[in-house]
Every structure is written in structure tokens, then in C-alpha cells.
Amino acid sequence: MLERKQYTSDLTDAEWVKIEPLLPPEKPVGRAQEVDLREVLNAIYYRADNGVKWRNLPADFPAWQTVYTYFRTWVKLGVWEAINMALVQIVRQSVGREPEPSLTILDSQSVKLGQKGGTKSALMATKR
Numbered sequence: 019m020l021e022r023k024q025y026t027s028d029l030t031d032a033e034w035v036k037i038e039p040l041l042p043p044e045k046p047v048g049r050a051q052e053v054d055l056r057e058v059l060n061a062i063y064y065r066a067d068n069g070v071k072w073r074n075l076p077a078d079f080p081a082w083q084t085v086y087t088y089f090r091t092w093v094k095l096g097v098w099e100a101i102n103m104a105l106v107q108i109v110r111q112s113v114g115r116e117p118e119p120s121l122t123i124l125d126s127q128s129v130k131l132g133q134k135g136g137t138k139s140a141l142m143a144t145k146r
Contacts, residue, residue, distance in 0.1 A: 022078035027067035028060045036108060040100050042092075053080045053088075061085040 029037065034056055044051045061079035065072065072082045079085060092098055107117035 023076070025060070025064050025067075025076075027063040029056060029063065034059075036104065037101055040104055041097065042095060053084055055088070058085050058088045062089050 037059065038055070041055055057080055061075050061082075062085060064070075064079065065075060065085075072086045075082045075085060110119075111117055
């Protein structure tokens with residue numbers, strides 16, 4: 019197997035060790051997983067870092083359709099939220115904080131929108 023080009027968006031070994039356990043396990047039935055999930059993640063991070071279309075992922079990554087399918091599946095399963103929460107906890111602990119924040123602040127704002135229907139409704143009423 020040929021070594022592929024390394025990209026700045028690739029996961030380090032330390033990052034992979036933290037993220038790998040958060041990925042869904044391989045299905046017990048059906049076809050065996052043929053793709054390296056670390057390479058799938060590297061492709062997703064490459065796309066996010068470089069802003070390319072799925073179809074324009076470099077050819078040394080797994081097929082773009084495969085990468086996209088994993089991305090969408092992980093969105094639906096909440097894998098990205100789990101990864102984000104785990105990484106936030108790691109960062110908090112690395113700077114001497116508790117893994118979970120002790121205080122949450124929610125801010126909301128109300129905006130008055132004016133009369134019901136807005137200006138388009140008023141214009142439409144005069145065009146009769």
C-alpha cells in the first residue's frame with residue numbers, strides 16, 4: 019500500500035486515540051467495513067479546512083461518496099456532538115478546569131416585528 023500525502027488537517031496519533039472510541043462500532047452483520055475510519059475523518063477534516071466540495075476531495079482519500087455517507091450517518095447518530103463534548107472536556111482538563119462547566123448562561127432577545135403580515139401584505143392588499 020502506498021503512503022498518501024500528509025495534510026495539515028490530518029489527525030495526530032494523540033487525537034485519533036481520543037476520537038476512535040467515540041465512533042460507532044462496526045455492524046455485527048452485513049459486509050465487513052472496508053474503509054479506514056481514520057482516513058474518513060481525515061477527509062472530512064480536509065474538506066472542512068479547505069472548503070472544497072465533496073466531489074473535489076483529493077483522490078488519495080477514500081471515495082468522496084463513502085466519506086459523505088459516513089459524515090451524514092454520524093450527523094444523524096449524534097457522533098459529532100459526542101466528539102465535540104469529549105474534546106471540550108479534554109481541553110478544559112488540560113488547563114486545570116473541571117471537565118463539565120459549573121455554570122451556564124442563556125441569553126435571549128425579543129424583537130418586535132411590527133404589524134402582522136409585514137409590508138408585503140400591505141402592498142398586496144392595495145393591488146386589487
